Amino acid sequence: MMDLATMALAGGTMMGLGVAAGWVLGWASRIFHVEVDPRIERVNAVLPGANCGGCGCTGCQLYAEAVVAGRIGPDKCTVGGPSVAQAIAEILGVELGETWPFRPIVHCRAHTGDKLQMGNYSGESTCAAANLVNGVQGCTYGCLGFGDCERACEYDAIHVVDGLATVDYEKCTGCGACARVCPRNIITMVPFKRERMLAVACSNKDFGKDVRAVCKVGCLGCKACSKASGLFIVTDNLARVDYDHYDPEHFVGVDVAIEKCPAQGILYVGKPEKRDLEKLGDIEPPKLVEANFRTTVDRTDWQG
Ligand code: SF4
Ligand code: SF4
Secondary structure, three states: OOOHHHHHHHHHHHHHHHHHHHHHHHHHHHHOOOOOOHHHHHHHHHOOOOOOOOOOOOOHHHHHHHHHOOOOOOOOOOOOHHHHHHHHHHHHOOOOOOOOOEEEEEOOOOOHHHEOEOOOOOOOOOHHHHOOOEOOEOOOOOOOOOOHHHHHOOOOOEEEEOOEEEEOOOOOOOOOHHHHHOOOOOEEEEEOOOOOEEEEOOOOOOOHHHHHHHEOOOOOOOOHHHHHOOOEEEEOOEEEEOHHHOOHHHHOOHHHHHHHOOOOOEEEEOOOOHHHHOOOOOOOOOOOEOOOOOOOOOOOEOOO
16 A cells, blocks of 8 residues: 555656646747747638639638748639739738639530530540540540539539530639639630630631531631731631730721631620729739640540
8 A cells, every 4th residue: 555655756756747748848839839920810711711722722721821921922812803802912911913803714615516426435424534535526625515514613603505514604703623624624714804705615726627527616727817806816726815915905806807707716705793894904914824725535446
């Protein structure tokens, strides 16, 4: 049986150890203390909490940390848009340059009846799977219509309609999930500087006659648009809009270009909020996010 002296010794030892441990912990917390910038919490509080990755970070908290650390700009939250960018700029005490909402453009306008269907694909009903094999449809660039983008969109803002991915700009928040998931890279995220933006709705880089063989509405690369207006550039047999110079000065001849396009492939798309229109001016648009159009189809025939 433990006598009183032993118990007192044990108790004293425990107390001494406790005091020593407390002192060590206190010392360590002072030495290794990392100051957390309180602005991170404030920035996080004004973010929408979508954790969509549209800003390039893997969540709103990481974006808040990055923006406070100065590694990324305050206007990169595509879901929050200009109002959130302004709120972040105020927290950081910085001037916010002019910003526009980014919205997706689908560079294809071929509905089911417009494109050559090969008809013998019976694999998994996803664009990612279908894109890996040849023989699903004639055009190896355009929309496959299996709806990977539709499933990726958390805002019910893009749907496959008659074989073609179609954006609902009233619902779209510009998170970019559709663009990231499309295996054909035909969705670009474009700064919407106007209520409706011009787009060349094609991504096929083949020669005109090859395009015509697989699609009724594909770009032929004929240059009728670029001859009519400086807003269009044709490279690799494919026309595109020069969004870097999307201002009134460069709109001369656009109507002629639209009319002369034999594929009728130049469209106006989109409908952002009115407050975005108030920001129109002579200011340079933000950096364009552009897809790298290329066919990624394995030419090996589908064997079923
Ligand atoms: S359509 Fe959906 S997934 Fe694509 S940018 Fe808009 S909200 Fe995001
Ligand atoms: S846009 Fe891309 S992801 Fe969406 S249905 Fe077409 S091919 Fe699939």
